[in-house]
Amino acid sequence: MLNIIGAIISGLIVGALAKWFYPGVVPMSLIGTILLGVGGSLVAGLITSRGRRDFQPAGCLASILGAMALIFIGRALGLGF
Numbered sequence: 895m896l897n898i899i900g901a902i903i904s905g906l907i908v909g910a911l912a913k914w915f916y917p918g919v920v921p922m923s924l925i926g927t928i929l930l931g932v933g934g935s936l937v938a939g940l941i942t943s944r945g946r947r948d949f950q951p952a953g954c955l956a957s958i959l960g961a962m963a964l965i966f967i968g969r970a971l972g973l974g975f
Contacts, residue, residue, distance in 0.1 A: 908931035908957045909930040909934070912965065915958065916962050930964060931961055934957050936960070938960030939952045941960070
């Protein structure tokens with residue numbers, strides 16, 4: 895249970911920082927911000943693993959960059975980010 899709460903809190907922090915650093919306004923709800931942060935962390939973890947069998951968790955900076963990449967992809971696809 896504490897792992898889930900920790901993922902929610904870290905997702906909120908990472909998502910909020912990614913929205914703050916990304917140029918322009920990123921309209922998103924609280925739940926969307928949490929999901930953005932968690933998704934950014936997963937994307938960064940997959941990139942930093944680079945084909946290894948075990949998943950390596952990414953650091954905070956890599957998670958923020960992963961979340962910013964998700965915002966960029968969402969805007970490029972016209973998803974309303």
